[in-house]
Amino acid sequence: MRLVRLIANLGYGSRKDVAWMFREGRVTDPDGEVLYADDKVEHAQIFIDGEPLDPPTGILLMMNKPLGVTCSRKDPGRVVYDLLPPRYRARNPALSTVGRLDRDTSGLLLFTDDGALLHRIISPRANLGKVYEATLAQDLRGDEQALFASGMLILESETTPLLPASLDVLAPRHARLRIAEGRYHQVRRMFAATGNHVQALQRTAIGGLQLDGLAPGAWRQLVADEIARIFESTEPTHVLDFTAIR
Template sequence: MKRIDAYLSSLGYCSRSEAKKFLKMNDVCINQSRVFNTSIKANHSEISVNGEKLDDEKLLILLHKPDGYICSHNDAGKLIYSLLPQRWQNRNPKISTIGRLDIDTTGAILLTDDGELNHKLSSPKNSVPKIYEANLEKPLTQDIIDIFSSGEMILKGEEKALKPAKLDIVNPNLARLEIVEGKYHQVKRMFAYVGNKVLKLHRVSFYDFKVDDLKEGEYKLISI
């Protein structure tokens, strides 16, 4: 149980100092009875704003990242968070991506304000699977499958070998790759290791979550 203004500010509806004005301008209710006192305490499930329940206290979002967007809070340019509703951008703690995708990579990315869940899904120890489709500059050869799955590939600048990865050759210049790590530019560096260059990269899925039903820039909430 928390104060009304604490809920509204943490969930991004307004700042704590704006709460009184927010209650005047919006239909904020506790058990369907409108309130104007920001210090009243209630349970999350009892509160509604303009006839809708409060957003969940913790969010997990699946987003289909478009090309040209940056997975950062601070960089210049088009930030991935700008694709989300403004009040989600205002939440405290902030919503952050679980891992990152390069600016020119499209596809599945998860975002959350649940720090424990973020750590669980991004930690290399948990071997969370991610599937990519890569368009390559040069035709693929069958020997690359064994190289990627060997568990012996050491990328330039690294000391430890990558965990085994599963590669399927869809056609001579298109590969589907499953990895369980998320090193910096990993997929591009893996193909560079075998003398090839990724021209286009799309993440099909992260863990069990796919973006087949989402257009670029669209998102949906996932039940935690």
């Protein structure tokens, strides 16, 4: 009954539900030939209702998180899991977000069911830079680059200075900020410390992985070379169109 357990763990239903799917002939190979619970077949050769079986455990997904959704499983409003197939909530091991973006921040969000990979990405030892594009309420005053890079900025209600961060000025009220840590609402609080207010915020990169080509709310599975790219510390060189996040 290996296939029953495999399919149930991917969230398609209980083992009883999946056993019934086999009896109904809903589990097939790519050619439509019915499979049986004791068959020995490769993961890629399993189809349910004519659709390929979801990816196996150990996946890493990338999503362009839109505004107005929460990185939570339970919330009165919309949550990021609403943007994935419903069965993804029931996968075992569970699919978790790799860190969070708040409701009012859009952009690159990762999901995985691989606990070791999750901790490798979020661990301070990984020293993975995260890049954000910010639209500000007021013009930059001119000293933000030096202040953020100094390693001496202390946020309100904290006592430990921030690690140095790099700022690229894109326009008087547009900036790209690369930080090496993830304190609570860090980017917004950094600009608040200069007397400014972030009107729109989008995360565009984690490590060497950049958010390219995904529409807001869209997602896809990352392949091996993209996962490896996360652990490359490369500075982004592209400039985003801010009209999409205002």
